[in-house]
Amino acid sequence: MLSSMILGRYIPGNSVVHRMDPRAKIIMTILFMVVVFMANNTVTYLSLILFVLFILVLAKLNPIFVVKGLKIVFVLLIFTFLMHLFLTKGGTVLIDAGWFTIESEGIVKGVFIGIRLVMLVVITTIMTLTTSPISLTDAIEKMAHPLKKFKVPVHEIAMMMSISLRFIPTLMDETDKIIKAQSSRGSTFMTGKVKDRIKALLPIIIPLFVSAFQRAEDMAIAMEVRGYTGGEGRTSFRVLKWTLKDTIGIIVVILFGVLVWWLRT
Amino acid sequence: MISLRDITYKYHNDDAYALNHISIDFKRGSFVSILGHNGSGKSTLVKIIMGILRPTSGDIFIDGKPVDKDNPLELQRRFSIVFQNPDNQFVGATVIDDVAFGLENLGVPHETMVEKVESALKEVGMWEFRNHEPHRLSGGQKQRVAIAGALVTNPDVLIMDEATSMLDPDGRKEVLSILKKIHAERDTTILYITHDLREIEDSDYVFILRKGHVVNEGTVREVYEDTDILVSSNLELPYNIKLSKALCDGAYMSYEEVVQRL
Known part of the structure; x- marks a missing residue:
């Protein structure tokens, strides 16, 4: 059970995503999360899925492996889906069992929120899967x-x-x-x-x-x-290098956000 | 040349002195061992040399100049130390980060740092493992990394504070052979602190500590000859000593000589 869990784990690799600056990855992840919350119709949600799949391919991660590793999240997913199914009203009534009804709007909302949740989890997981904890720490230090x-x-x-x-x-x-x-x-x-x-x-x-x-x-x-006296006058062995691909990555996410904004209703 | 002159130390809540008028000299480039059982004052002595503790009385001289007791940082630049527990001194997330730690603290520029780290890791034969995390290394490998981390700042003295006592026999051999190599190639003084008589065979000079006193000193051969002092200092005699004692009234024979004699 624990060995297949991939939440928060790092898998070494040499893909473009692995080689990106951790700062860029953090910024891109935050931007993408904003984009996820902009989506509100079928086209936008589909494009979110396609975009995440595209990143998975770039990171050379097997989507099935990622989905398997996120089993634990599915419990939460099913729970939110059921909540929407029973509690969100609107649209045509599909099942009317007297003390409860299932209406079309509930299914649609349930699926959308489900996708939203999965996208958020998958994108952050891609970040931790492709970035070693130590570079994340470095990035946080630099950004803070x-x-x-x-x-x-x-x-x-x-x-x-x-x-x-x-x-x-x-x-x-x-x-x-x-x-x-x-x-x-x-x-x-x-x-x-x-x-x-x-x-x-x-x-x-x-x-x-x-x-x-x-x-x-x-x-x-x-x-x-070993001479540690705090941060003053200390040099750093690890250097973060911001390259062209990092800038391009951020631009791509922003363009994608613009596209989603344009497609949303 | 590093000299300890008349070093005395007493812990606050203790009546007895942990160290009693210790005077030790070591020549540059020599391999000096300090032997002692638990409670003999070895660790206290190390802490004083490293500037973690201040001696109650006595001075430390480097090349004839007394060390400023109010500025232990200066001492720390001259001395590097490898501790007993390989896990508790591994600061970096990976091998290469850990070796760089000492240089980062000194504010060494990045390019110089990269070169120095590489050569130090190659010296202890851990360059191939540079990206490993500590939990993927054996105890002996961790201590080799610690040695690289200690040597990278190019200290005058490398102190090994019971650095092999938590290792398995293979790890111990690895570490000892690295030390032998360093002793041959560098002019770094090695101060080897241990309670194991078997580990001092490569030393140039040996001090035996008991209850804060130096009870015997000399070359390996000289120290071994007085087995009574070794026994009364609670040190376990290695087999070759026991054998040579039984074979020819206590004259010291090295392992090879014993084998030949037999």
């Missing part, structure tokens, strides 16, 4: 740079983000080890009442916190002896 004027510690926040990201797998391994250690001492986590199961989590969480604090302290010393 003006906030420094308002005394926002942009560099420090970005540093914290990248260290947290780096420690996720380490702490996962640690959790695994602690679970095994506690199981071998007779703890049970998978059986019993919900209340008991939550209680059984404590012997996992406490050692995990203790070790995380230990790690944090070690890390602080290691950073300090």
